[in-house]
Amino acid sequence: MRIGELAEATGTTARALRHYEQAGLISSERAANGYRVYDERAAVRVRNIRFLLAAGLTLDDVRVFLPCLDGDVAAAPPSATGLRVARERLAVLNERITAQTAARDRLEAALRQKDGLEAGTGRHGGL
Amino acid sequence: MRIGELAEATGTTARALRHYEQAGLISSERAANGYRVYDERAAVRVRNIRFLLAAGLTLDDVRVFLPCLDGDVAAAPPSATGLRVARERLAVLNERITAQTAARDRLEAALRQKDGLEAGTGRHGGL
DNA sequence: GTTGACCTTGTCGTAGGCGGCAGGGTTGCA
DNA sequence: TGCAACCCTGCCGCCTACGACAAGGTCAAC
Numbered sequence: 001m002r003i004g005e006l007a008e009a010t011g012t013t014a015r016a017l018r019h020y021e022q023a024g025l026i027s028s029e030r031a032a033n034g035y036r037v038y039d040e041r042a043a044v045r046v047r048n049i050r051f052l053l054a055a056g057l058t059l060d061d062v063r064v065f066l067p068c069l070d071g072d073v074a075a076a077p078p079s080a081t082g083l084r085v086a087r088e089r090l091a092v093l094n095e096r097i098t099a100q101t102a103a104r105d106r107l108e109a110a111l112r113q114k115d116g117l118e119a120g121t122g123r124h125g126g127l
Numbered sequence: 128m129r130i131g132e133l134a135e136a137t138g139t140t141a142r143a144l145r146h147y148e149q150a151g152l153i154s155s156e157r158a159a160n161g162y163r164v165y166d167e168r169a170a171v172r173v174r175n176i177r178f179l180l181a182a183g184l185t186l187d188d189v190r191v192f193l194p195c196l197d198g199d200v201a202a203a204p205p206s207a208t209g210l211r212v213a214r215e216r217l218a219v220l221n222e223r224i225t226a227q228t229a230a231r232d233r234l235e236a237a238l239r240q241k242d243g244l245e246a247g248t249g250r251h252g253g254l
Numbered sequence: 255g256t257t258g259a260c261c262t263t264g265t266c267g268t269a270g271g272c273g274g275c276a277g278g279g280t281t282g283c284a
Numbered sequence: 285t286g287c288a289a290c291c292c293t294g295c296c297g298c299c300t301a302c303g304a305c306a307a308g309g310t311c312a313a314c
Binding site for chain 1: 289290291292293
């Protein structure tokens with residue numbers, strides 16, 4: 001299959017697939033005319049990549065999962081390195097969520113105060 | 128006061144203050160030698176800006192709060208536009224938090240599965 | 255006078271995952 | 285034969301809030 005077909009089959013774009021290839025995550029044969037040619041395993045690979053990206057990993061992170069990106073990844077357990085990277089990324093995600101939730105709460109509290117007391121009391125509270 | 132003093136007084140950096148000025152959020156007089164000179168209100172302004180940024184607003188967002196950045200912002204209620212922008216930003220923050228939490232949960236679930244059953248069952252589950 | 259701490263403007267870099275364009279070749283079909 | 289649809293490489297843009305320079309001027313103290 002060609003890049004457009006693979007893109008459609010995996011719910012992504014040709015541009016993204018070239019990007020993954022440039023990042024060393026997928027590879028392709030070339031037809032005589034220079035077009036990229038993929039086999040069926042490519043679709044599985046790409047879907048696994050998309051899953052990891054959607055789970056909050058970066059392309060760099062995904063790279064350490066390369067050995068187990070073919071076939072059902074659940075069948076071939078990721079390396080110790082893969083697990084470590086995933087856990088680290090999990091920690092980063094939790095950190096981000098915590099920070100953004102704190103920001104959200106601050107903003108919400110400020111808005112709530114505005115909603116509640118229209119007549120200023122002189123007390124601090126932000127916004 | 129000069130930029131370095133203002134930076135220290137507000138817990139930020141001279142670079143950031145120049146950035147705020149370039150973004151049209153603060154202004155300054157100039158001394159004969161070209162140095163920026165600020166009055167006391169500047170510190171309040173900057174602190175208010177920092178508060179809004181920490182609450183998840185962007186510099187563009189903060190701009191609509193300009194009319195009420197002087198003095199205790201809680202005393203002068205923000206404009207209707209300001210409130211609208213703040214609410215929109217709140218929605219964006221909530222959206223982001225939701226998405227990242229979902230990603231976090233996916234990753235966590237995948238890791239938990241790996242931890243639980245070392246012998247592959249062949250069932251799907253990611254990673 | 256010279257060192258060192260401060261200030262100025264201007265510009266590039268960052269992180270991330272592509273989007274979009276330019277400028278070109280290839281293929282299939284009417 | 286001519287068009288539309290696909291493909292190629294290469295490179296800039298995006299978005300955010302600055303950090304980190306470079307190359308220079310200014311001022312107070314020693």
